[in-house]
Amino acid sequence: MAKLTKAQREWRPGMPRKRRSTKVMFASTVLLLEAFVMFFATLAVFGLRRGEFPPAVILGVGIALCVVMIVACAFLTKPWGIGLGWILQLVLILTGIFEPAMFLVGTLFAAAWWYGIRTGIRLDREAGERAREQAAWEAAHPEEAGPG
Template sequence: MRTLCASTLIGEFFVIGFAGLVAMKNPDLSMATVWTVCGIAMVLSVLLCGMITRPGGVQLGWALQLGLIASGFVVPMMFILGVVFAGLWWASVHYGRKVDEAKARFARQETAVAAATGPEAG
């Protein structure tokens, strides 16, 4: 799960940065505000890569997805990109857990085969 989720988060890192560049064109927003918000979101996306398997990591990822969708009020294209990345996030979590379960099942089978064959296998 970690690899799939981290890949999604790194993609979001770049999308947030590019959205910040677009948001700078908005005359109602100061450059400091844009880059403070974008910077926090970008740092959060990178930090979440290491926190995925910890308690609350996936939930923080969902919060980031909601923030990405909400950023559409500043950069309208982010409504679409936010929904796309929320879908990618769901797929990363859902299928990542299935991959983790399959890996664990395979490891148990390998251990059982190694225990059944005994020391003569080596």
């Protein structure tokens, strides 16, 4: 028999699904896109500046940053997760020291990060308000609400 997760063990019929955060979804999308860009920027620096830096250092640091950006997605629900994302935005911008085009790319991604966080917070707040209003209406009109 398959092992059930905590959420699966605690589920009961008629329980509403927990709403996923739009802010976390937007932030994860930006971080994953940044990981891809970081990978290709690593390859560019490897090809263009191999004589200036040891190849193992270029590939090691670049791939490590890619992995950190991907793993950071798992921590976005933690209170410090968004702060980690901001730090990664700064790191991405600072990679422009090695490849000047990354100053622009990093700044554009930081703007996308800011917009995604700001818009996600607003959408999550609006969804919470709609859910509360729906629950209040269903409590006031139980005969019209129907099952589920």
